[in-house]
Amino acid sequence: MSLIKKPKLTREGLLAIIVAAFILFLSLTTNFSSKSGIYSFMLDVSPTMVAAIGLSMIIFTGNIDISAGTISGFVAYTAGALVKAGAPMIIFVPAAILVGTLLAGLNGYLTVKFKVPSIVVTLAMNMVHVGFYATFLPQSGWIENLGPRFTWFGRARLFGIIPYTFLVAVVVAAIFIFIMAYSKFGKKLYAVGGNVQSAVYSGINPDRIVIKVFFIEGFLIGISALLRALTRNEVMPSMFIGRELFFISAALVGGVSIFGGSGKITGAVLGAMFVYLITIAMIYLGFQDYYQFALQGIIILIAVFITVADFSNWKKKRLKASEGAV
Amino acid sequence: MNEKPILVIDGIEKSFPGVKALIDVSLDLRQGEVHAVCGENGAGKSTLMKIICGVYQPDGGNMILNGEDYSIQNPNDAYARGIAIIYQESSLFPELTVLENIFMGHEMQKPITPLLKMIKINDYPSMRRRASAIFERLGMDIDLDAIVSNLGVATKQMIEIAKALTFDSPILILDEPTAALTSKEVDTLFGTIRKLKTEGHSMLYISHRLDEIFEVCDRVTVLRDGQFIKTEDVAKTNRDKLVTWMVGRNLDTLYPKIEVDIGDVIFEARGLNQEGILNNIDFNLRKGEILGIAGLAGAGRTELALAVCGLTKLDSGELYLNNTKVSFPNYRSAQKHGVDYISEDRKTFGLVLEMSVKVNLTQKLQPKISNIFGIIRRNEEDLYTEDSIKKMDIKTPDSDFIVENLSGGNQQKVSVAKALVIDPQILILDEPTRGVDVGAKSELHRIISTLASEGRSIILISSDLPEILGMCDRVFVMKEGRMAGEVMRGEMSQEKILGMAL
Numbered sequence: 029m030s031l032i033k034k035p036k037l038t039r040e041g042l043l044a045i046i047v048a049a050f051i052l053f054l055s056l057t058t059n060f061s062s063k064s065g066i067y068s069f070m071l072d073v074s075p076t077m078v079a080a081i082g083l084s085m086i087i088f089t090g091n092i093d094i095s096a097g098t099i100s101g102f103v104a105y106t107a108g109a110l111v112k113a114g115a116p117m118i119i120f121v122p123a124a125i126l127v128g129t130l131l132a133g134l135n136g137y138l139t140v141k142f143k144v145p146s147i148v149v150t151l152a153m154n155m156v157h158v159g160f161y162a163t164f165l166p167q168s169g170w171i172e173n174l175g176p177r178f179t180w181f182g183r184a185r186l187f188g189i190i191p192y193t194f195l196v197a198v199v200v201a202a203i204f205i206f207i208m209a210y211s212k213f214g215k216k217l218y219a220v221g222g223n224v225q226s227a228v229y230s231g232i233n234p235d236r237i238v239i240k241v242f243f244i245e246g247f248l249i250g251i252s253a254l255l256r257a258l259t260r261n262e263v264m265p266s267m268f269i270g271r272e273l274f275f276i277s278a279a280l281v282g283g284v285s286i287f288g289g290s291g292k293i294t295g296a297v298l299g300a301m302f303v304y305l306i307t308i309a310m311i312y313l314g315f316q317d318y319y320q321f322a323l324q325g326i327i328i329l330i331a332v333f334i335t336v337a338d339f340s341n342w343k344k345k346r347l348k349a350s351e352g353a354v
Numbered sequence: 355m356n357e358k359p360i361l362v363i364d365g366i367e368k369s370f371p372g373v374k375a376l377i378d379v380s381l382d383l384r385q386g387e388v389h390a391v392c393g394e395n396g397a398g399k400s401t402l403m404k405i406i407c408g409v410y411q412p413d414g415g416n417m418i419l420n421g422e423d424y425s426i427q428n429p430n431d432a433y434a435r436g437i438a439i440i441y442q443e444s445s446l447f448p449e450l451t452v453l454e455n456i457f458m459g460h461e462m463q464k465p466i467t468p469l470l471k472m473i474k475i476n477d478y479p480s481m482r483r484r485a486s487a488i489f490e491r492l493g494m495d496i497d498l499d500a501i502v503s504n505l506g507v508a509t510k511q512m513i514e515i516a517k518a519l520t521f522d523s524p525i526l527i528l529d530e531p532t533a534a535l536t537s538k539e540v541d542t543l544f545g546t547i548r549k550l551k552t553e554g555h556s557m558l559y560i561s562h563r564l565d566e567i568f569e570v571c572d573r574v575t576v577l578r579d580g581q582f583i584k585t586e587d588v589a590k591t592n593r594d595k596l597v598t599w600m601v602g603r604n605l606d607t608l609y610p611k612i613e614v615d616i617g618d619v620i621f622e623a624r625g626l627n628q629e630g631i632l633n634n635i636d637f638n639l640r641k642g643e644i645l646g647i648a649g650l651a652g653a654g655r656t657e658l659a660l661a662v663c664g665l666t667k668l669d670s671g672e673l674y675l676n677n678t679k680v681s682f683p684n685y686r687s688a689q690k691h692g693v694d695y696i697s698e699d700r701k702t703f704g705l706v707l708e709m710s711v712k713v714n715l716t717q718k719l720q721p722k723i724s725n726i727f728g729i730i731r732r733n734e735e736d737l738y739t740e741d742s743i744k745k746m747d748i749k750t751p752d753s754d755f756i757v758e759n760l761s762g763g764n765q766q767k768v769s770v771a772k773a774l775v776i777d778p779q780i781l782i783l784d785e786p787t788r789g790v791d792v793g794a795k796s797e798l799h800r801i802i803s804t805l806a807s808e809g810r811s812i813i814l815i816s817s818d819l820p821e822i823l824g825m826c827d828r829v830f831v832m833k834e835g836r837m838a839g840e841v842m843r844g845e846m847s848q849e850k851i852l853g854m855a856l
Contacts, residue, residue: 218447230445289447
């Protein structure tokens with residue numbers, strides 16, 4: 029029995045190889061490896077990376093958040109409105125993230141309190157949010173000409189090529205990979221999603237974990253929405269409608285099981301990259317937006333097929349293993 | 355062994371909707387003893403253990419641990435006070451590793467750096483060392499990074515024990531630990547239990563397998579229908595006494611078999627195969643006969659029933675009904691031919707728990723009592739429901755009562771009544787009395803006997819050997835997907851059947 033883990037090819041490792049191969053392929057066949065190509069890839073992928081981490085954690089526990097996109101809209105609006113009112117970055121960034129945290133936290137609270145599946149709660153909230161944009165926000169939440177006070181961070185680059193937003197995404201990813209691997213909390217997420225009954229037997233309070241994970245997801249959605257909003261001179265909440273599909277597909281492509289209980293943050297991060305590489309490849313190949321959507325859908329289907337296939341194999345494998353023991 | 359009790363349980367009461375699970379139950383556990391708690395299914399053993407472990411809160415009574423009041427709110431409290439349980443059903447997380455599983459919820463931690471003592475992270479090297487030491491103590495070599503779903507049942511059981519040992523608990527509770535083990539694995543487990551005993555652990559050992567009690571236990575407490583019956587030294591008792599205490603009545607009333615003239619062969623299966631599950635199975639069934647199918651868990655009994663009813667696909671094999679070849683590509687066609695199956699898992703496959711007795715009873719009846727637009731004729735539905743409730747003696751306040759709140763026995767009666775709608779000539783009952791209290795058990799047996807006397811043929815799958823002996827005209831024993839033997843009523847004995855099954 030060795031005390032050190034033996035390295036072996038995991039699902040995430042395989043995905044990393046695919047992503048690397050994809051990048052190499054794009055670099056050789058297109059001008060992807062140009063300064064602007066790399067810059068725009070990093071800029072585009074950052075918000076989805078961060079949000080996919082949040083969604084993955086929700087999915088680990090066997091829940092989902094369909095309103096992640098529309099929550100992003102509120103985050104962006106809050107930031108924009110505060111900037112228009114003259115608030116400095118030190119105020120509007122935390123305030124905007126807080127809005128995201130609270131809205132997602134509300135989803136978690138409703139899910140646990142009323143024992144309604146999160147897919148129902150967040151689907152309803154998605155609709156409530158969209159209605160709210162149109163009804164209560166001035167000009168449906170459109171705010172234009174925000175100026176450099178809003179956009180400087182989103183457009184800043186390190187060494188002229190790495191967007192600051194990407195640095196934020198990388199730091200967030202590193203922190204959450206660490207948390208999932210080295211904290212009690214991280215293991216509890218898998219426990220709740222993998223086998224609620226056993227989680228209770230292990231002294232875990234699943235309700236509390238679910239509420240916490242929704243708050244954390246909201247925090248990450250807040251960061252994600254800002255990473256996207258801050259690159260633009262105007263905010264419009266409606267541009268975030270439907271974004272949750274990208275976040276969820278990144279997580280699923282990254283091997284996070286929709287049934288809960290398994291998956292890795294690393295997978296979600298790589299999944300986000302993969303989803304964007306596909307999009308970029310299609311742009312280079314000259315396909316239109318709608319084709320990209322269709323392909324995205326097909327990729328999700330394939331990813332879910334793989335998890336389902338794994339799931340049924342799992343039963344067979346277990347049977348074989350138990351026979352082996354007998 | 356020390357005579358002084360370390361855990362005293364006094365007058366515990368617990369009710370669930372529709373059933374009193376525990377009525378005034380008391381027992382005491384001494385330092386360094388293995389104390390068996392036995393009783394039939396539904397006697398309240400597992401409920402009692404879940405109360406001791408904080409999963410359920412008792413409605414009344416009190417518990418004293420080491421002279422102090424022991425009232426706890428959740429499983430964490432129990433672990434903190436030094437009581438760990440090894441659950442009957444696997445409480446492991448299938449997608450996590452062995453190491454992650456055994457420390458789930460109580461990971462060992464260390465400060466992230468010596469400077470930042472506030473922030474704690476999981477200390478994997480320490481956990482590994484600790485886990486290795488425990489598995490070494492158990493005399494077991496295991497890959498700590500293996501994913502649990504890939505491991506066998508016996509290994510999982512050992513992981514559960516290792517998990518309990520990580521708490522350093524002086525008191526361990528083993529809930530039916532041998533249910534899924536082979537006899538060789540059981541020996542290993544008993545070795546472990548004796549070892550833990552010499553190390554000073556006290557254990558509550560829940561089982562309904564009497565032989566095991568005589569092999570490893572010091573004292574035994576018997577529960578029946580949620581009531582405390584007796585605590586006795588194992589050395590001062592014997593098998594027959596235990597059975598009498600557990601059953602509380604003689605076998606004739608528990609197995610009210612009606613003698614029936616058994617007719618010709620009505621159904622025959624030849625060479626049934628299903629890869630890796632069923633291996634060349636032949637059997638026949640006569641009119642009015644109760645045919646038992648015995649065997650260990652995983653021997654393929656349920657799988658055989660599913661395949662016969664068209665619920666799963668056969669790779670090869672032929673079925674004959676009244677000497678005519680038939681095939682059941684799906685369950686519906688089996689039912690049309692008068693073959694029906696009642697699942698062992700009534701809560702998942704047999705009933706719609708959240709719906710009323712009426713809805714459940716009339717599920718299969720609906721095509722018969724609805725008009726051409728598919729609208730159900732209410733009066734016929736009511737008539738049929740009342741009739742069934744009376745005939746089966748289902749104890750329910752009214753026909754709109756939610757099935758979930760009925761007792762296990764009455765739920766099972768609803769399952770049986772539901773199957774009778776299509777007037778099946780062949781009825782396959784899979785563990786019909788599992789988790790049912792003794793009274794309801796004898797009523798179910800009476801129902802089964804009556805059905806056979808009406809000329810129906812019954813296939814009774816059961817792990818309960820006394821039930822097989824008491825009810826069946828003939829028994830087939832299955833082992834690892836094969837037919838291991840056949841015993842006629844006159845020649846049946848538990849030893850003979852077990853000998854074939856093992």
